[in-house]
Structure formats: C-alpha cells, structure tokens
Amino acid sequence: MLECFPYIHPPASADLMTAVRETLTRNGKMETYRHVCAVADVARALAEREGLCVQACEHAALLHDISAVIGASDMLAWMQSHGGWVADAERQHPFLLHQRISRVIASEDFMQTDERILSAIECHTTLKEAPSPYDLVVFLADKISWDRGGEPPYRTAVERELKHSLARAALAYIDFTMDGGMILCPHPWLLQARKWLADACA
Numbered sequence: 001m002l003e004c005f006p007y008i009h010p011p012a013s014a015d016l017m018t019a020v021r022e023t024l025t026r027n028g029k030m031e032t033y034r035h036v037c038a039v040a041d042v043a044r045a046l047a048e049r050e051g052l053c054v055q056a057c058e059h060a061a062l063l064h065d066i067s068a069v070i071g072a073s074d075m076l077a078w079m080q081s082h083g084g085w086v087a088d089a090e091r092q093h094p095f096l097l098h099q100r101i102s103r104v105i106a107s108e109d110f111m112q113t114d115e116r117i118l119s120a121i122e123c124h125t126t127l128k129e130a131p132s133p134y135d136l137v138v139f140l141a142d143k144i145s146w147d148r149g150g151e152p153p154y155r156t157a158v159e160r161e162l163k164h165s166l167a168r169a170a171l172a173y174i175d176f177t178m179d180g181g182m183i184l185c186p187h188p189w190l191l192q193a194r195k196w197l198a199d200a201c202a
Helices: 016-026 030-050 054-063 072-081 088-092 094-108 115-122 133-144 155-162 166-179 188-201
Strands: none
Touching: 016 030, 016 054, 030 054, 030 133, 054 094, 054 115, 054 133, 072 088, 072 094, 088 094, 094 115, 115 133, 133 155, 133 166, 155 166, 166 188
8 A cells, every 4th residue: 555655665674563663764753653662562561461462462553553654635535535434533634544544554565464453453543332352452552652742631540440441441531532622523433432332331
C-alpha cells in the first residue's frame, strides 16, 4: 500500500523492529516512533500479566500507528477510492482512519497475517464491540502511553480498574473521555464498545 504514495520512503529491512523504525524516522515521524516503542513496552507487560502471546502484542503495538506517514486527507481519499466504508466521525476527522489504514499497511507492506495482530491494530483508537484480549491490550497500552506531554488525565481511573480486568480499564477510559467531553464526535465503534463493555462488566 505504501507504494501508492510517492512521498513515502519505504523500509529496506526485513526485520520488523528495524523496518518500523526506518519507515517512521525516514518519513519525519520520530515522535511517532518513540510513541510506538513506549506502547510496545506497555503491551509486552500487559501480555505477560494476562498470559497472552507477548510477540503478537508487541508486533501490533509497533505497527499500530504505522500509517502516520500518510497525510490524513490522503487516508480519506484512499479509503473512498477503494470503496471502503467511512463513518461520519472519520469524514469529520480523517485521522481516525489511521487505525484501519495501519491494518492494511501491516498486512500488505509488513506481511502480518495473524488476525490477533491485525484486529488489535485496526481498533486501537476506538476499540470495537466484543474486543479480544489482544484488542484490549493494544488499546490500553496506547492510552497509557500518552503522547501529548505530561500525565494522561484518565490514568488514575484506568490504572485502578486495570487491577481488576482489561475490560474494566477500557471502560474506565471510555467513560472518562466521553463523560468529560474529550470526544466530541465519537466513532460508532467506540459507542458499540462502550455498551458491550458496560454489559460485560455489570
């Protein structure tokens, strides 16, 4: 997929970690590279705690923002040109497409075939209904690894619930951000995830 965008410098290495670093840093996304490394650290720790495949969680974390090298308007144009469904939230804020575009890049350019990895990448921003443990790990690792400076305002709530379960921690994040007006145009997947988690955690 990356070859569709002539301004992107593709990776040269076959090693995943090196290829991710090359893709992000050579395309001016050093901060994104630091972020995905931080997310991978948290994802590994959560995977070990939950008895999940550490490598799968790590790979999903490393690739979850790989589409940051593509401009948001180009993401929307690509999705529309390929007949992909676009939510109203994604039309208003095309960067929301980056989770779904990252899945495509992970599959086509980084040869990932494990559905646990691809699914976790695809919903790492919004989550989705009936998320897998891998979806939850990468979602939470992304939120815990706040990339805006300082401590995330929801950290205490999320870490408190994380002592109980991944699902409760994810619901704590969604409730905090939505009830606090931090998400003005929620993605339908987020709304579906919230309802599913609320029912599951009741």
